[in-house]
Amino acid sequence: MRLAQEAHEAIRPTDVRHQASEIGDQLGAEEKKVYELVWRQAVASQMLPAVYEQVSADIKAGVYGLRATGSKLIFDGWERLNKSEEARSLPELKEKEKLTLMELVPSQHFTEPPARYTEATLIKKLEEEGIGRPSTYAPIISTIQGRGYVSLEGRALKPEDAGVIVNDKILVPYFPDVVDLSFTAKMEESFDEIARGEKNWVELIRGFYGPFAQELEKAEESIDKSSMTTIAETDEKCPDSGHPLVIKFGRYGRFYSCTGFPDCKYARPYIEKIGMNCPDCKEGEVIIKRTKRGKSFYGCSRYPNCKWASWKDPRNPEKGKE
Ligand SMILES: [Zn+2]
Ligand SMILES: [Zn+2]
Known part of the structure; x- marks a missing residue:
């Protein structure tokens, strides 16, 4: 977080008196929105924090004890510009006041699995883990899509076959360091140190490349390319040779392939x-x-x-x- 911020110079209006509402007609509609956003953020960052009063009420209902909490805005501070979510406030209550039950709503809650990353939440995660820098976030996001590792489904990044294979079958088992978050974060820190002239790059690269070259060699020897691309087994038998069929991932996407390959060349599109x-x-x-x-x-x-x-x-x- 600290380092990501360090490399990042803030964007701010050159003159705070230029408000989007006044100079908007000199800008296009899109530019006006961006300017408005930058202006608000810059000005809000100089304003006082908002102050809320937390209120909680303990309510007795027969043998049950219920608690309701809410908050009341006392001073809006910077929120005058960037309004956050409406605070949930409680109505005025007196001690020992008798309340009337208006409705009983039985409901069951399920814990949702974590949502897929969007481009924005992935960048936030990278920032938290100290991976990448503001200048590399955009290339990271476009590379994983350009290589077909993930694709966008609405705003969500959805893993694709190529991504699952490269990650689960190559990177994780053969290059554990490369996919280790703290290893990568440390590497980024070292790059920053090199940029500041505090570290010798030759030593760093030598320290990295030695073990990496060995891992690479080991991977090349032991990776079985044909099992690598197998995505799923099927109950189907090959009509030519009787071997079980599997679903594989190839240059043109998924296809059925015979496990008797290369003796049996049976294949058909999936x-x-x-x-x-x-x-x-x-x-x-x-x-x-x-x-x-x-x-x-x-x-x-x-x-x-x-x-x-x-x-x-x-x-x-x-x-x-x-
Ligand atoms: Zn076959
Ligand atoms: Zn059609």
């Missing part, structure tokens, strides 16, 4: 249907396809006769929207 007819030709079925980079999209099974394709899930077109 078609993932979503149980819906093509919205365009109404004849074909919607199938999940993948680009060369491994990013999934929706297409028609009658391709190339029907060219319908979409990034968004046609079953739930709202979901993919920004």
Whole structure:
């Protein structure tokens, strides 16, 4: 956190008296919004903290003790500019006051699994862990998408086959240091030290590269390329040789392959249907396809006769929207 901030110079208005509302007509609509954001943040950072009064009430209901908490804004401070979420306030209460039960709402809560990272939450996580620097956040985010390791589903980053294979089957078992958060964070710190002239880069790189070259050699020897790309086993037998079929990940996405390979060359495309007819030709079925980079999209099974394709899930077109 500290170092990420260190490398990051704040953006601020050159003259605080220039408000977006006044100079807005000299800017485009987008620029005006950005300027407004920068101005607010810069000015808010110079204002006093907001003050809240925390209120909690213990309420007796038969044998049960209930507690309600709320907060009341006493002084708005910087929140006058950047309004945070509406504070939940309690109504005025007196001690020993009798309350009336208006409604009893039985409800069950489930703990949600953690949400997928978005680009924004991933950058926040990188910052927390001390990985990357403001100048490298954007390239990191675009590289993992460009190589097809993850793809965007709405705002969420969804792991793709290539990402799962590279991470689970190569990086984690063969290059534990490279995917170790504290190792990487320490490396970043060392780079900062080199940049400040406090550390010798040759020594650092030698210290890293020696063990890394060994790991690389070991990985090259022991990685079995054909098992590496196997995504799932199936109950199906090969129609040619009788060996079990597996689903593999290749240059053009997923396909069925025979475990008798290379003696048996049987293979056929893996078609993932979503149980819906093509919205365009109404004849074909919607199938999940993948680009060369491994990013999934929706297409028609009658391709190339029907060219319908979409990034968004046609079953739930709202979901993919920004
Ligand atoms: Zn076969
Ligand atoms: Zn179609």
